[in-house]
Amino acid sequence: MTLAAAILRRLLQAVLTALVASTLVWALLPLAPGDPVMRILEARHITEPNDLQIANLRAEMGLDQPLPLQYLQWLGKVAGGDLSTSYRTGRPVLAEIAERLPATLLLLGTALAASVLLSIMLAIIAAAWRDRWPDRIILFYTQIGAALPTFVFALLVLQYLVVGAGIGKVLPQGTLALVLIPALTIGIDRAAGWTQLLRASLIEAGNANHALVARARGATRWRVLLRHALPNGMLPFLTSIGISIGALIGGAPIIEEIFTWPGVGRYVLQALSARDYPVIQGFVLLSGLSYVAASLLVDIVAMLLDPRLRSPA
DSSP states (O other), X not given: OOHHHHHHHHHHHHHHHHHHHHHHHHTHHHHSSSOHHHHHHHHTTOSSOOHHHHHHHHHHTTTTSOHHHHHHHXXXXXXXXXXXXXXXXXXXXXXXXXXXXHHHHHHHHHHHHHHHHHHHHHHHHHHHTTTSHHHHHHHHHHHHHHHSOHHHHHHHIIIIIIIISOOSOSSOOSOGGGOHHHHXXXXXXXXXXXXXXXXXXXXXXXXXXHHHHHHHTTOOHHHIXXXXXXXXXXXXXXXXXXXXXXXXXXXXHHHHHHTTOOSHHHHHHHHHHHTOHHHHHHHHHHHHHHHHHHHHHHHHHHHHHOGGGGSOO
């Protein structure tokens, strides 16, 4: 199969996955407890609405239509960039998310870069000194990091580093100067699992026939590791990163709340406590689409690196 055909096939799979995800996300609203019409009226400070007000708002929201038609109407609005309106503020959800998105992208982008660089560096060191003290120290870190939940690590950092040692601020403003502590908290925790995976891949690739031949011809340990093992060991590493994007986005609200980071995640947690379902629905949809896009990008990069992946399984 050609590269173009393989990419087209993967793109169609991504579109189908996005449609299925959108259906599940849309079902959040009809299946949610309570009447959305009453919640909007309460947000408008109409505590005792009459039947006419309820019927008019229900018709305005399209809730008087059959469920399949409601879904199609919602899907059409989403395709046009309309994620409905917040119950609490009465403002478009997309506009409110867009205001907070730069801070979240800064946090997650910095965390992702830190975790990727850290895991590559540690995995190379561990593989180069396999079963020696650097490897044992790194393996101990990865085991602790894999067992410790991110929010627990974040609370420890907040208590002892930010509050105790005075490094960073408790009330950041979402700027580049203040992103380092929360981003490193996510990055160090996320790098633990990736380091384990890449270390195992590097050791396996370093024991392959072509690496052993290169070593027999006089290549140094570092040359074999960086030139032969690392390129071959990157595929499972990239795949793991693509799969972890969803967890990275999904875990953002807790980290943002702990560090009071003014991003989308903290906004969504506030919406959860207020049962502002359109905001929750919009965040889950955007998170799912981001995961699908990241997985698609990783798969395309993997197909470029390994032509064997272009053929259907």
